[in-house]
Amino acid sequence: MTPKPESELPALFSGYDTGGFYDEMFESPGVPRPHYQRLYRQLSYMGPAEFQERREVADLSFLVQGITFTVYSDGRGTERLFPFDLLPRILPRAEWDQIEKGLSQRVIALNLFLQDVYGSQQILKDRKVPRSLVFSCRHFRREMMGLEVPGSIHTHISGIDLVRDSRTGEFMVLEDNVRTPSGVSYVLENRLVTIRALPQAFQQYAVLPVDDYPSHLGRILRSLSPRGGDAVVVLLTPGIYNSAYFEHSFLAQQMGIELVEGRDLVTDAGIVFMKTIHGLKRVDVIYRRVDDDFLDPLAFRPDSELGVPGLMTAFRLGQVAIANAVGNGVADDKAVYAFVPEFIRYYLGQDPILKNVETYVCDRPADCRYVLEHLQEMVVKPVGESGGYGMVIGPSADRATIESLRQRLKSDPRNWIAQPVVALSRVPAFDSATGRFAGRHVDLRPYCLFDGHKVTVAPGGLTRVALQAGSLVVNSSQGGGSKDTWVLRGES
Amino acid sequence: MNRYRLVHVTEFHYDGPVSESYNEVRLRPRHDDRQSCISFRLTTTPQAPTVAHRDMFENLVHQFNVLGEHRYLKVEAESVVLIHDSPPAPPDTLTLAEFDAMREELREEYFDLVAATNYVPHPDALREFVREAEERSSGMAPGFARAASELVHGRFRYEQGATHVHSSIGDSLETRAGVCQDFAHILLAILRMRGFPAYYVSGYLVPKRAVDAAERSMEEVIGGQASHAWVEVYVAGAGWMALDPTLGAPVSTQHVRLALGRDYGDVAPVRGVYRGHAGQRLSVDVLVRPVLDDEGREHWTETAAGPPQPPALQSGQPQQQ
Numbered sequence: 001m002t003p004k005p006e007s008e009l010p011a012l013f014s015g016y017d018t019g020g021f022y023d024e025m026f027e028s029p030g031v032p033r034p035h036y037q038r039l040y041r042q043l044s045y046m047g048p049a050e051f052q053e054r055r056e057v058a059d060l061s062f063l064v065q066g067i068t069f070t071v072y073s074d075g076r077g078t079e080r081l082f083p084f085d086l087l088p089r090i091l092p093r094a095e096w097d098q099i100e101k102g103l104s105q106r107v108i109a110l111n112l113f114l115q116d117v118y119g120s121q122q123i124l125k126d127r128k129v130p131r132s133l134v135f136s137c138r139h140f141r142r143e144m145m146g147l148e149v150p151g152s153i154h155t156h157i158s159g160i161d162l163v164r165d166s167r168t169g170e171f172m173v174l175e176d177n178v179r180t181p182s183g184v185s186y187v188l189e190n191r192l193v194t195i196r197a198l199p200q201a202f203q204q205y206a207v208l209p210v211d212d213y214p215s216h217l218g219r220i221l222r223s224l225s226p227r228g229g230d231a232v233v234v235l236l237t238p239g240i241y242n243s244a245y246f247e248h249s250f251l252a253q254q255m256g257i258e259l260v261e262g263r264d265l266v267t268d269a270g271i272v273f274m275k276t277i278h279g280l281k282r283v284d285v286i287y288r289r290v291d292d293d294f295l296d297p298l299a300f301r302p303d304s305e306l307g308v309p310g311l312m313t314a315f316r317l318g319q320v321a322i323a324n325a326v327g328n329g330v331a332d333d334k335a336v337y338a339f340v341p342e343f344i345r346y347y348l349g350q351d352p353i354l355k356n357v358e359t360y361v362c363d364r365p366a367d368c369r370y371v372l373e374h375l376q377e378m379v380v381k382p383v384g385e386s387g388g389y390g391m392v393i394g395p396s397a398d399r400a401t402i403e404s405l406r407q408r409l410k411s412d413p414r415n416w417i418a419q420p421v422v423a424l425s426r427v428p429a430f431d432s433a434t435g436r437f438a439g440r441h442v443d444l445r446p447y448c449l450f451d452g453h454k455v456t457v458a459p460g461g462l463t464r465v466a467l468q469a470g471s472l473v474v475n476s477s478q479g480g481g482s483k484d485t486w487v488l489r490g491e492s
Numbered sequence: 493m494n495r496y497r498l499v500h501v502t503e504f505h506y507d508g509p510v511s512e513s514y515n516e517v518r519l520r521p522r523h524d525d526r527q528s529c530i531s532f533r534l535t536t537t538p539q540a541p542t543v544a545h546r547d548m549f550e551n552l553v554h555q556f557n558v559l560g561e562h563r564y565l566k567v568e569a570e571s572v573v574l575i576h577d578s579p580p581a582p583p584d585t586l587t588l589a590e591f592d593a594m595r596e597e598l599r600e601e602y603f604d605l606v607a608a609t610n611y612v613p614h615p616d617a618l619r620e621f622v623r624e625a626e627e628r629s630s631g632m633a634p635g636f637a638r639a640a641s642e643l644v645h646g647r648f649r650y651e652q653g654a655t656h657v658h659s660s661i662g663d664s665l666e667t668r669a670g671v672c673q674d675f676a677h678i679l680l681a682i683l684r685m686r687g688f689p690a691y692y693v694s695g696y697l698v699p700k701r702a703v704d705a706a707e708r709s710m711e712e713v714i715g716g717q718a719s720h721a722w723v724e725v726y727v728a729g730a731g732w733m734a735l736d737p738t739l740g741a742p743v744s745t746q747h748v749r750l751a752l753g754r755d756y757g758d759v760a761p762v763r764g765v766y767r768g769h770a771g772q773r774l775s776v777d778v779l780v781r782p783v784l785d786d787e788g789r790e791h792w793t794e795t796a797a798g799p800p801q802p803p804a805l806q807s808g809q810p811q812q813q
Contacts, residue, residue, distance in 0.1 A: 135603040310557055
């Protein structure tokens with residue numbers, strides 16, 4: 001196809017501009033990529049009013065179902081709808097297969113790293129990653145050293161954030177999340193809502209299903225049971241004030257397991273019990289969505305009201321399985337991230353399929369000097385946070401922010417990394433102010449389940465979209481939204 | 493060589509009923525090339541089964557819980573331990589300049605023993621001590637370690653109640669006073685700031701009068717409460733040196749080692765959490781007697797009757813005196 005003059009563009013796409021970025025939908029204005037052609041045709045028949053109507057149907061169904069999340073450090077009430085953009089992000093099969101291979105390789109390497117770093121520490125002895133970097137990680141748990149976890153699985157559930165670089169069109173890993181990654185409930189709900197709001201478009205495609213994620217996770221959790229047989233599995237939540245409480249209750253319900261808070265559990269001499277109206281019931285597996293710090297006040301923060309005293313004792317004795325394992329934060333520390341390609345080479349003897357974004361580790365003096373000289377051009381992140389908290393995007397930061405960052409970086413370089421600004425790819429998103437689509441930056445967080453042998457990735461994942469024009473920040477806690485992600489059975 | 497039978501009794505009296513009490517103790521003497529733990533028994537009142545594991549510093553940790561309501565908790569650890577004679581002091585062969593060449597390597601190898609911790613930050617206020625210890629070191633690495641220990645011993649006053657169990661070294665630096673826990677933390681900071689890997693050692697100092705029970709010697713020992721703390725420092729090329737900045741005297745067969753760690757936080761002899769609003773009173777007693785000595789003498793000596801802790805203390809952790 002050749003580019004069409006703008007006057008011929010369908011109403012929803014009039015004035016659409018790829019802005020020099022890699023556009024997931026369009027090769028050039030008016031020329032959709034092969035896998036987007038059917039959707040484009042569907043949307044061409046649709047006027048802004050009709051699309052707006054379908055959008056409202058979608059929003060309403062989220063509202064009715066109470067699918068919300070909470071933004072911390074924001075005075076405006078606790079719960080909020082997670083903004084949803086109806087136009088799906090579509091990935092052709094061959095591209096997805098490559099992503100899936102890359103994720104599988106990465107998750108296995110991360111798991112091997114955790115096994116090693118809490119075991120014989122061969123990688124430290126071989127000097128592939130500095131001991132000082134690992135031991136200075138705030139999330140490195142010395143309590144895990146020498147502790148063998150069921151099935152040698154540390155990373156049961158991973159959410160690996162990918163971005164497509166506009167310069168190369170390639171997917172790269174932006175960060176790993178192997179502690180308590182959230183968002184998978186939106187993947188499942190987004191799909192249901194999209195099917196309801198865009199039924200004809202969905203029928204035009206053969207889309208790989210995502211709905212067996214909960215049953216697959218449930219199978220893995222049950223397989224961890226130290227007693228075998230009818231395992232009692234629970235989901236441990238910090239409670240209703242947690243940003244992802246909706247997801248906790250959703251997943252517990254989908255898997256048919258109990259949703260519990262710390263106060264619902266008690267340990268006795270290394271056995272975990274759930275308090276029920278019929279008395280104490282032994283618990284075999286805990287899918288925890290409570291951070292390490294708060295998990296066990298005897299082992300970690302003594303002021304934690306969210307945890308279960310003695311839980312680490314039970315875990316150490318092998319009387320209960322915990323997913324994800326304790327101490328995973330050392331693997332998704334953003335400074336340790338810089339070494340993940342090395343982990344893949346070291347443990348697997350393979351070249352990384354998915355590349356890292358170039359990363360300056362401020363703990364290295366030379367990197368730190370470079371970063372301090374180029375703050376204005378880089379994205380600077382604290383190493384131990386998730387959800388975009390504490391991140392500074394140099395080009396859009398004001399002078400005061402940069403100066404305060406400079407001071408914080410100088411006083412604690414280990415806590416910071418910096419990356420060049422990646423020109424994230426864009427997907428059209430509906431702008432209700434104009435009644436038209438406009439290009440918005442996206443990332444992709446696929447969810448990976450590891451059963452000790454095989455990594456299974458839910459096809460697609462959560463496409464997060466920065467709904468503000470020009471914004472590169474896709475985190476839900478920072479005003480981002482999401483899209484359904486379709487992985488096609490074939491190429492288009 | 494010295495042999496002791498030690499009984500370490502920790503008692504908690506609560507003002508009201510408490511429940512779901514979870515505790516971990518590091519009360520079993522180390523069993524390694526410097527001392528042998530011949531027997532160990534841990535009992536609790538109310539009675540509770542204990543489970544044990546080794547932590548990353550190879551300390552044996554015992555854990556237990558008491559679920560039902562109680563107003564009193566007693567932990568009694570009884571051990572027989574054999575203290576081997578100390579190895580001769582390392583020769584002063586390594587110069588500080590030679591040491592400096594190894595410093596980066598040591599940091600990589602012993603990161604946990606060189607890095608600052610919550611209890612042992614590396615404050616600028618101690619730079620002067622580092623400099624002074626260098627001056628008195630005759631340019632030698634072991635000399636630096638000894639000089640640092642002497643400095644801490646000379647410049648700080650031993651004073652019970654000057655600090656509390658959660659004090660960082662800042663409190664002592666201000667008042668120039670503290671107990672053995674503070675003395676050990678300050679020495680650790682000076683050593684680590686100069687790049688020396690060093691352990692905090694939790695243990696007992698057996699008073700001389702207990703060692704020479706038959707002579708009924710009344711010699712006063714600083715840190716009269718037998719629960720004690722000191723430091724072990726790694727001097728590359730010379731090995732591990734033990735330094736007691738509180739006593740200001742060499743670490744001897746009167747020192748019984750319980751646990752090693754980065755600071756007090758890693759080795760607290762008794763720590764726990766419980767449910768309930770009641771306040772608590774803590775008392776610690778350590779009884780020691782030499783056993784099986786050549787003349788078959790046996791004599792119990794009570795060396796420590798811990799004074800009530802300051803009322804602000806709710807942690808259930810005894811400070812090391």
